[in-house]
Amino acid sequence: MIKPGRLIVVTGPSGVGKGTLVRLLLTRHPQLYLSISTTTRQPRPHEVEGQHYYFVSQDTFQQMVSADELLEWAEYAGNYYGTPRKPVEQHIQRSESVLLEIELEGARQIQQTFPTALRIFILPPNVAELEQRLRGRGQDSEEAIARRLERAKAEIEAANEFDVQIVNDNLEEALSKLEAAIF
Ligand SMILES: Nc1ncnc2c1ncn2[C@@H]1O[C@H](COP(=O)(O)OP(=O)(O)OP(=O)(O)O)[C@@H](O)[C@H]1O
Numbered sequence: 191m192i193k194p195g196r197l198i199v200v201t202g203p204s205g206v207g208k209g210t211l212v213r214l215l216l217t218r219h220p221q222l223y224l225s226i227s228t229t230t231r232q233p234r235p236h237e238v239e240g241q242h243y244y245f246v247s248q249d250t251f252q253q254m255v256s257a258d259e260l261l262e263w264a265e266y267a268g269n270y271y272g273t274p275r276k277p278v279e280q281h282i283q284r285s286e287s288v289l290l291e292i293e294l295e296g297a298r299q300i301q302q303t304f305p306t307a308l309r310i311f312i313l314p315p316n317v318a319e320l321e322q323r324l325r326g327r328g329q330d331s332e333e334a335i336a337r338r339l340e341r342a343k344a345e346i347e348a349a350n351e352f353d354v355q356i357v358n359d360n361l362e363e364a365l366s367k368l369e370a371a372i373f
């Protein structure tokens with residue numbers, strides 16, 4: 191059994207399948223709470239305010255940082271992303287476990303502030319497959335894909351900083367490993 195009120199961080203390069211794995215995990219384990227991030231990125235066509243992200247201006251994001259309303263935040267590929275503090279703390283206080291799906295710099299901040307958090311790194315089978323997944327997703331411009339792939343190299347090198355590393359090759363197998371790490 192998972193310990194109550196645990197913080198679980200899922201990190202890995204963009205396009206590796208974190209969101210896909212987390213969505214599947216939530217359908218099997220609806221008791222987990224997924225934090226909804228704030229971002230200055232423009233919404234993608236299918237994205238819904240308050241469901242995928244809270245989409246805010248740079249000014250609003252900066253105000254949230256100044257007011258210490260974010261548990262962690264980072265600049266990523268030209269946009270800002272952060273975890274709203276209050277909902278996470280409320281769920282943890284209620285002994286509910288919370289999932290953060292965030293990039294490397296944010297995960298490093300969580301390591302400082304929540305050293306007991308379980309930190310999981312999702313790896314691609316190889317970089318060519320990662321690129322194929324980013325392109326296949328069809329959501330990002332060529333420039334955005336290039337920036338994400340550039341960042342991916344440094345991210346992958348940091349995988350050993352994490353408690354658990356999971357290669358997302360076969361999706362079902364990766365999901366089973368994610369469940370085994372958490373439960
Ligand atoms: N095991 C897998 N095999 C093949 N394709 C996969 C696998 N896992 C995910 N994908 C596909 O890869 C693409 C990227 O997945 P996803 O959006 O979940 O990545 P992500 O890590 O959440 O990216 P980001 O960090 O940018 O949000 C999607 O099209 C998804 O369907």
Ligand SMILES: Nc1nc2c(ncn2[C@@H]2O[C@H](COP(=O)(O)O)[C@@H](O)[C@H]2O)c(=O)[nH]1
Binds near residue numbers: 202228272292295
């Ligand atoms: N440090 C944080 N990183 C976050 C947060 N929410 C999402 N992310 C990560 O950003 C990249 C890009 O996301 P995309 O939706 O533009 O593809 C990806 O690695 C996300 O995991 C956050 O609150 N903090």
